[in-house]
Amino acid sequence: MSDVDLKLYTFTEPRYKGYALKVDLKSDKGMKMVLGKDKVGGSETTLDAVRRYGAVAGINAGGFADDNKTGKRFPLNTTVLGGILGPRAADGGRQLQERSAALYGDGRQRRKRTFRRHAAGASGQARRTRRQRRLQSGRGRLVELDL
Numbered sequence: 001m002s003d004v005d006l007k008l009y010t011f012t013e014p015r016y017k018g019y020a021l022k023v024d025l026k027s028d029k030g031m032k033m034v035l036g037k038d039k040v041g042g043s044e045t046t047l048d049a050v051r052r053y054g055a056v057a058g059i060n061a062g063g064f065a066d067d068n069k070t071g072k073r074f075p076l077n078t079t080v081l082g083g084i085l086g087p088r089a090a091d092g093g094r095q096l097q098e099r100s101a102a103l104y105g106d107g108r109q110r111r112k113r114t115f116r117r118h119a120a121g122a123s124g125q126a127r128r129t130r131r132q133r134r135l136q137s138g139r140g141r142l143v144e145l146d147l
Contacts, residue, residue, distance in 0.1 A: 004030035006056065021057055033061070041072030 005024040011017065025031060034049055036042035043064070050058035064073040 003027045023057070036073065041067070041070070041074060043073040 003026050005026065007022040007024075009020040009022065011020070023030075032053065034053065036044045036049070044052075046058040046060045049055075066073055
């Protein structure tokens with residue numbers, strides 16, 4: 001029995017052709033979240049990660065901030081991988097919040113406000129949800145998914 005059912009839809013119009021993949025996970029073994037080159041700060045294309053793991057499909061899960069000094073890329077959102085809160089989110093997002101203001105030019109104020117709201121929810125402040133507290137304390141159930 002497979003851990004996942006896949007159905008591919010094709011859309012063809014005179015000026016474009018598109019695809020949509022419907023994924024029905026039968027168990028938590030049907031997917032896996034990975035970082036670029038399997039390390040914080042690593043980067044690779046989604047297709048490279050799919051090939052590396054021998055997967056049938058991949059999803060680019062979010063945005064990244066580039067570190068101009070090192071060339072590394074860090075996830076903008078809170079990242080939990082293997083039950084561990086990502087290092088940039090663990091400090092309340094302060095380092096990334098400062099970096100995002102420096103990186104985004106004209107859109108920086110909007111992005112900075114958005115990230116401040118997000119960082120406040122992921123930090124140690126009272127606004128955290130019960131689930132966030134459980135995940136950060138290691139008592140929550142984290143689903144580790146396999147490709």
